Amino acid sequence: MKSIASPRRQKYWLYIPLVLMALFFLAPMYVMLVTGFKSFAEVDLARMWDLPQGIAFDNFIEAFNKLAPYLWNSFKMVVPAAIISSFLGSLNGYVFAKWKFKGSDILFPLILFGMFIPYQSILIPLVVFTNTIMKPLGLSGIPSLILAHVIYGLPITTLTFRNYYASLPTELIEAGGIDGASMLGVYRWILLPISIPAFVVVLIWQFTSAWNDFLFAVVLTGNRAWPITVALNNMAGSQIIAWNVQMAGSFLAAVPTLLIYIFLGNYFLRGMLAGSLKG
């Protein structure tokens, strides 16, 4: 019989596939970065994988000059969308977890289904709605996009908060009730202060998905309100802008969500697992 510890030892060879896979996962990042830091003179498709000879910012400056307004559009759209949908999700989650009502067990899965629908199936009405109702109100462009992200974000934010609140002991709520706090009082004074982790999960999830969205953005915004994804895609499709600037632009578009991932990776992972109903 083998010793019990043996299966955990002598596995250094496993680093070979691990490192090879790591190289595969890093390759696109590598190309994006080395291309970004090359000077214009050095850029050459045939030397795509070579390290830059020095550090230059030509590509980043050029890409930033072209993309800055769209990056700003993205921020203006994503921040309110994330905050509003998280707040609504928190209230909904509180009710669906702790204050169920007749029919709430039927309504909840109906809301959840909205998380998975292909948005092509609601796109025509959404565009008609935007053109006939939002536009006359002067709310086309970014406000319409915010509305879309808030509404279509409700299923996932509601689900994440509902799971979080369901994991808290009901005694917590009942204790609040004995102290004379009302339903909203319990929410405000007992649940909200301990909801910070759930808020972080939901906020960064909503931030990331709204930042990365392309479909809503491309049908709901005109060129002045384009968020970064649409602007980047158009830049990549144009024949005039060189591939090296596209690479630098891609990096700029990825930076905000990558920073979130690097600093708040665990929260990001929890949001992701919630997205598969496994939160």
Added chain:
Amino acid sequence: MSKNKDRFLNILIVSPSILAVSIFIYGFIAWSIRVSMSQWKGLTPDYTFVGLSNYISLFNDPRFLVDIRNTVIFTLVFVIGSITLGFFLAVILDQGLKGEAFFRSLFLFPMAISYIVTGVVWRWLMNPAEGDRISGFNLLFSNLHLDFLINKWHTTVTWGIAAIALAAIWQMAGYIMALYLAGLRSVPEELREASRIDGANELQIYRYVVLPILTPVTLSAIIILGHISLKVFDLIIAVAGKQYPLDVPAIYMWQTTFDGLFYGRGAAIGTLLLLSVAVLIIPYIRYTLKSEAQQ
């Protein structure tokens, strides 16, 4: 808990969201279905009822048949590829190697990036140019003397969509790894220990003990990835733009509706997409909520 003044407050709190979901999800779906059964073509809405004729003509439409073929190829490559790679990575990371957390984060980071960014970068990595203009992965293969791997990527006839699925695997395999890793961590160590004592080797333990326990994870992974395949859109646009050989229903819907103004046809494609997603997702939601209630 049932104070009178709170009795309807809970309904009041969720009612704005329920109203929004009823209108913007279910109302809009119904509206779309109505458009899909209309002859609406052009800028002015025209709800003249034409029954299922938009659907019927789709199945005689060569472009839509290409879309179905592409979706099938994409789904197979993407689902099988992501699950295989994700499982393989999870098993390696489950061995308690040093630096596990680092590798785990590394395999997951593509999830944080948009399909558009992935697509723009991969479009250059999958550059099909030959000879002096060779670049991207093909250049790398050539430098590594792996010339047999040089290929035309997404410009390959018929199978080009599989190259797009590679980029999608790059993006999603880490997510599947995370699902499996969570599943592996829930396999009690005593169970593996007992099998070892019974003389099973590590491979047998994975095959006969761990894999059966992970069946629900694999099922969720198939459903999640499958429904992503049906919706694939941005990635293809960013790699290749709107090209007939790489067309999928989601792109056809977008183009025929907003470029071609064939609203009836666009709505029919959207509805078919919804139906195919619903077939996968509704049983999944029911199963998940049921097993949750049993806990």
